[in-house]
C-alpha cells in the first residue's frame with residue numbers, strides 16, 4: 001500500500017536523522033552526550049519503539065499518527081526531522097514508559113495524587129495513564145496557567161479562556177510570565193490524559209512560589225515547576241493532611257533569567273514578590 005506523501009517524507013526525515021546521529025556518534029567515539037539517566041531512558045524507549053515498528057511489530061499505542069516506521073532507504077531527502085512534540089505520541093509514550101514508572105517506583109506505589117501543567121500534554125498524559133492503570137484511585141489533576149483554555153476543557157468540556165472571549169480576542173496570544181505551559185488547542189498528546197479535575201494558577205503565584213522554593217528548599221526552578229508546585233499546594237489544601245502528592249520539576253531557573261528572575265521585568269509587570277511564606281496561597 002502506498003503511504004501518503006507527508007508520511008513518506010516524515011519517515012525519510014526520520015531515517016536521515018538516525019543516520020546523522022550515527023555518524024556524529026562515530027565522530028565522538030560512540031559517546032553520546034546525554035546528561036541524565038532520565039534522558040537515557042527516554043531515548044531508549046523511543047529507539048525500542050522505532051525498532052519494533054521497523055521489525056513490523058505493534059507500537060504500544062495504536063495510532064495512525066505514529067511517527068515511527070520503516071524508512072525508504074533509497075531516499076535522497078535532505079533536511080531535519082520534525083519531531084512534532086505536540087502531536088507525536090512518542091512524547092506521551094516516553095512519559096508512560098519512563099516518568100510514570102519512575103514515580104511509581106520512587107513512591108513504592110504510595111501516592112494519592114499527581115498534578116502538573118501541560119504544554120504538549122505529553123507529561124500529564126503519560127503519567128496519568130500509567131498511574132491510573134496501576135491504581136485507579138490515584139487522582140490526577142491539571143494545573144493551568146493564565147490564558148490557557150485547558151482548564152475549561154477539563155472541567156466543562158469546552159476549550160475556552162475568558163481572555164479570548166468574543167469581542168475581547170487579542171491579536172497576540174494572552175501574555176503570561178510562564179513559558180512552555182498552557183495552550184488553546186487540544187493536542188493528540190493531551191487527549192491521552194486521564195484527569196479528575198483541574199486548577200488554575202496565576203503568574204503572581206508562580207513567581208512567589210519560585211522564591212519560596214529558593215529560600216526554603218534551595219531549589220532554583222523555572223516557571224513551569226513553580227506553577228506545578230502551586231498546583232501541588234492546591235491539591236494538598238483540597239485533600240487535607242496525610243496524602244502524598246506528586247508533581248514535576250521540569251525546568252531550571254537558569255532558563256528564566258531574563259523575565260522570571262529579572263527584578264526589573266517583574267516590577268514592570270507588577271509581579272515583584274513580597275510573600276514571606278505561602279500566605280499567597282491562602283484560600
Ligand SMILES: Cc1ncc(COP(=O)(O)O)c(C=O)c1O
Nearest residue numbers: 118119120121122123180224251
Ligand atoms: C519549560 C517547560 N515546562 C513544561 C512543559 C510541559 O510539558 P509537556 O509538554 O509534557 O506538557 C514544557 C513543554 O515542553 C516546557 O518546555
